[in-house]
Amino acid sequence: MMLPYFIIIPLLAAFLITLIGGKRDIWGIALSMIATAALLIMSLVSFLQLRGETIVYEMGNWQLPLGIALVMDSLSGFMLIIVSLVALTSVVYSIQYVRHLGQDFKYYALFMFMLTGMNGVILTGDIFNLFVFMEIALFAAFALVAYGCRAEEYEAAFKYAIMGAVSSTLILIGIGVLYSATSTLTMARIAQAIPGLPSQIVLWIGGLFLAGFGLKAAAMPFHAWLPDAHSSAPAPISSMLSGVLIKVLGIYAIIRLFFNVFDAPSAFLTIFIVIGSASILISGFLAIIQWDFKRLLAYSSISQIGYILLGMGLATPLAILGAVFHLFNHAIFKSLLFYDAGSVELALGTRDLQKLGKLGKLLPVTSGTSIIASLAISGIPPFNGFFSKLIIILAAIAAGQPVLALLAILGSILTLAAVMKIQRYGLRQDVDVAPVEKIGLGMNIAMILLAVICIVGGLLIAPGIREVALDPVVNVILEKAEYVQMVLGR
């Protein structure tokens, strides 16, 4: 029974780091490396062992109506892999980057808390438990956004905290109403009770959840906190926030609740499509006008979240396949782009695109990997982003929605324009720059690793691999009622 260890390991690591961390960061680095590496191996192994099955673990051996269950199906396994993969590279990248910020073990402890929260959200089968883990992850994230201790970072963290609190309130109200209506907090039992409820109540609860989790996912119009928070955080944290946090707290929770619990009523699917499209377009336009390297990337994250929501809203098997695949891909290339931004900022002390230039010789790894990530995020073959966008566009057309397909294409052109702006000004314009710090091996390794995944990631869709890697995840989302039976029906 590996399930509780996904939560215990990072929690224990956080505890130990605070306990023995001392003034130096070496213990923090070692422990968090061990923890994330162990999590990555465990998540890979358990995903492969699952083979589309569902594992349920009752905490403290309390039977289900009373206790809290941890549930692992292919969807959670898939999310765990993404989280631990990005977390591991992020820790490797952090070693040099965070020393530069000059503080001690606290960073790693907070990092591990955030990881605990995310793994908890992914695994829990209890809606209030989900809320609690979400808050753990969020509070760690607030602190990490402010970690650089500069004025704008405090401001960003403050905004993030306020808006996070608003959304948590909405979610909590939703949970309260749900509990009063169904008298249970176990998601599978809620799912069983929902058909008996008045439909208006279900819709309103759904509306509250959608607003609350939509805010965590930063879908339009709940996106406004993200550009500040993600651009102010230290680069490895930006990549965790943009790469996985918004997906776990936002997208994963939305999928779990709306597909497996609420059984995907068509009203919500329409809303997914609307807010997804709005996110793709509006933040696409907002991204191309930014001059701050990381802020541009942050806006582009909103736009990519829009693609995932669009795929979810179309809700055909093909569309969900595209959305799930894009979720994975976005975690990879967006994290990579944030690493690139971080190494540029570290090397030159600025991330204003107008002041950068000619980095090809100076930062060969950063420059090379950023080209790969840029081409991947904008859907240029043969990189992974091409395939996921291709599938989403195909799905939109096959579902008889050519307008949505055109919109997705327009969005991908805007994305391309935004990331090419980085290439044109940030890395290649005719300005001579002087480096202030050298980029070390750890940061380069993290970037190269993700770049390699960008190149070979497209293979996940190849026949033979897809059946193992992506199809089980899609099945969990599509076979909505299966979840209930798997959790309760033993």
Added chain:
Amino acid sequence: MNNPFILLFVAIPAVVALINLILPLVLRKLLNLLSSLFLLYSMIDVFFISKSAELLGSDFGTIPIFAQAIFAVDQMSLFTLFFIQILAFIVLFYSLKGVQADAQKAFFVLFPLTIAACNGVILSDHAISFVLFWGLSGMSLFLFALLGRTKESPATAMKTILIMGGTDALLVMGLAIMWTLKAQSSWSMSAMALPVVDGMSWLAFFLVLAAALAKAGGFPLHTWLPDFSRDAQVESAALLPASLDKLLGIYLLARMMTTLFTVNMIINMILMSLGAITVITAVMMAMNQHNGRRLLGYHAVSQVGYMILGIGSGNPIAFAGGLFHMVNNTIYKSNLFLTLGSVEKQTGSNELDDLGGLARNMPITFLMALIGALSISGIPPFNGFFSKWMIYQGVLESARGAAAGYQLWILVCLILAVFSSALTLASFMKFLHAIYLGKRPEKLNNIKETSANQWLATGTLAVLCILFGVAAVTVPLKLFIYPALTGMGVALPMFTGLYQPLVLLALFLITFVLGIGVYAVTKKVRFDDIYLGGMPALERFRIVGTAFYNEIRNMRGLKGIYDAADKHAFDAYDVGEKASLALSRILQKAHPGLLQVYVLFIVIGVVIFLFVL
């Protein structure tokens, strides 16, 4: 029986690209040369030794991967494939010495990657694999643009990838619509034959057309091409926009008109109009250029217009002419780029204002450039003449069967095309004069002829220009183009038009002699050292070729258009950029960074949700 042999055309260059990442420079060149030679030999084998017709029946055909037919071969793809290998080999030979030093290593990785991508496009039958390789070739274009070392090359690279990536996405959508309209039955590009009747099929047609036009450089998606020609390495300009991208774009257009769609008269009219507009606008722009590479870039666009005109007309003669013109264009246009490249490498400049009088220093290069210029201007007996001639005849032929209104329109297109041909000649007079003739600037006195690998490469291209002109029917048409047409189900043209190369050559010589005679009789030229009013002919009074057509530039009516064009008012890319940035600014105003505004967003969102639900 399936023959995996043809897969080598993708696999070998791809592997070479991978291995070349770690090899030292000399080995990179060697490996490239070997693989290119092997592929070229294989094609020669298919066409001349084993004879493709028999092979196609037995050994080639569709090749399954993942239990799907991914690659397939027919005569059209074999013919295009052959010319990709020829052009690639010649450009590679030219590049063996003289590529800009700091870009050399990357160049010899990108080169085989490009060849693999282009071969993949031609061989793909599965639409997804077609799109994949199509996008890859666009990506290699972008990476080549990044190797450019001019101040503008980052901006050009961005423009290139935006147009390529954008149209690539449109191509995906177009093919996806076709797949849906065909009941999602098959991704095979050869089995589509979608009739263009209702809204969706029209949409699909235009989406696919956008990709073909962007790749080949047709109006209105051509604007990356002159910039790329100026800013990228000259070898890559000769390789991609001048030859391989033409082959790819026109290949797709030819497929569209035959196997992908079942077209109607309105499509023919639209394409012919697009072709005519491309021809005339680009040539007008070319006349006004001061940069040699940009001038050639606009001509690369202009020539595409002829191909679109020919292939779009739907007439078999013009169709054959269009394909023939595609081949010819790749030959003379890469020749022109490469000769200009030689000049540039020797003198260090490609600005026409800085050059002049180089014919005496670089006689071989001049001769090759002259042959290329005469070919592109459509002077018999060079190759460009015959393909244009076929296109004109075919277009006239197609006008004969059309309704009266259409007839007039087709004639207008035809007249524009013929007129542009004259303008092309005028423009190349300027080009040749500015570089090779006229008075030589003093700083160019010591320029030497270029290295042997370079003039051998351009020389081969010049020989091909002559061969494909003099032996047009026996060599290119009978061997390559007619079989390709048959393979795509186009009825063979009953006649190839009036063409007697020897008679034409004789006529040409007679007019030439006549011209000399007129010159001798009316000769009133005095050579003197004095320029004006006793002033000696100083360097600063040198007449440069670029000023030839300033009259046209400043003509009333045209001046306004040229001024606007210089400000990029007609460039879809720049217009789109301005419009989207304006929209972005409005949206940015809604994000002032104030917490209360953002919370208001949330409140509004929640209220809307609860109201809707």
